[in-house]
Amino acid sequence: MRRFQEVFNRTSIMAPRRDARPFIDEEDSSCPFCLANKECLESIIDESWQEGELVARFVPNRFPATSKEGVKGLHDVIIDTEYHTKHPKDFTRVHWETLLLSIQKRWHQLMTRPEIEFIQVFKNYGTKAGASISHSHWQIIALEEIPYSMQQKYLVYHQGENCYLCQAQHRKDGILVWEDADIEVWVPSIPLFPYEVWFVPKQHRQHYGELSAWEIKTLGKLIKYLLEVYHQLNPQGDFNICMMSGDVRGKNPYHFYIQLVMRIGHIAGFEIATNCHILSIEPRTYAEEMKKILKGMYK
Numbered sequence: 001m002r003r004f005q006e007v008f009n010r011t012s013i014m015a016p017r018r019d020a021r022p023f024i025d026e027e028d029s030s031c032p033f034c035l036a037n038k039e040c041l042e043s044i045i046d047e048s049w050q051e052g053e054l055v056a057r058f059v060p061n062r063f064p065a066t067s068k069e070g071v072k073g074l075h076d077v078i079i080d081t082e083y084h085t086k087h088p089k090d091f092t093r094v095h096w097e098t099l100l101l102s103i104q105k106r107w108h109q110l111m112t113r114p115e116i117e118f119i120q121v122f123k124n125y126g127t128k129a130g131a132s133i134s135h136s137h138w139q140i141i142a143l144e145e146i147p148y149s150m151q152q153k154y155l156v157y158h159q160g161e162n163c164y165l166c167q168a169q170h171r172k173d174g175i176l177v178w179e180d181a182d183i184e185v186w187v188p189s190i191p192l193f194p195y196e197v198w199f200v201p202k203q204h205r206q207h208y209g210e211l212s213a214w215e216i217k218t219l220g221k222l223i224k225y226l227l228e229v230y231h232q233l234n235p236q237g238d239f240n241i242c243m244m245s246g247d248v249r250g251k252n253p254y255h256f257y258i259q260l261v262m263r264i265g266h267i268a269g270f271e272i273a274t275n276c277h278i279l280s281i282e283p284r285t286y287a288e289e290m291k292k293i294l295k296g297m298y299k
Helices: 016-020 035-040 093-111 148-157 169-173 213-233 269-274 283-297
Strands: 002-005 010-013 046-050 053-060 073-079 118-125 137-143 175-179 183-187 197-201 238-244 257-263
Touching: 046 093, 053 093, 073 093, 093 118, 093 137, 093 213, 175 213, 175 283, 183 213, 183 283, 197 213, 213 238, 213 257, 213 283
Parallel strands: none
Antiparallel strands: 002 010, 046 053, 053 073, 073 137, 118 137, 118 238, 175 183, 183 197, 197 257, 238 257
């Protein structure tokens, strides 16, 4: 069941079955995402391989946030490696490219369902980032309605005629860390977490399904670069990757970007009460630190 409260701009999804999901750490040999335990998977939607190695396996989430009785839609898990402890920073650039293209393929499949209005792709890596299984994976949730909180984001984003991420304003507000021909990596002017960065396509894209194959190839390279930077800054750092998309029907204009967040510390009472996050490091300070590492790694 979905619940929202317009006065306080809050949305919740009631999914009691999620409480039954397993918690599997790095030492657990019963992990269903490992190749040796493949028979534990109820079904496989699709999979991609690269030079004999698993790159993406799509399976239905056994503990979905969606249901026939509550919020309607689909909830997949994307297993992005057959190795239980392999870190995504160690994926090859070709692995990243094939993985992201496979996710877009699934995105396009979900878009063909006329009832689907909104798709969210995200990766939780590590317990601080919300992962219950340590084996690297993603999730994709396709919903028959746009969450109320996202509707409010779209409304605020499109108050003017110009797209914020297409015009020069975000270049004045944020801090450019790296750029390629198609993608820019920015530290936002008001990050919610230390070392937060955004991957922003230079061309206006409404959602992930609109990205070109070349843009996705560039994204894969840049995400790998930044995860390697994260590892240098904090080898034990957990992180989230969130694809920030407009609705799939284009009813709410938006500019797609990917948010990468290192999970340092915890969200505490002040953040919960005010939705105002306290950062222990200035954005410009960590932006310069990240640029220095990138330049040293990729001269």
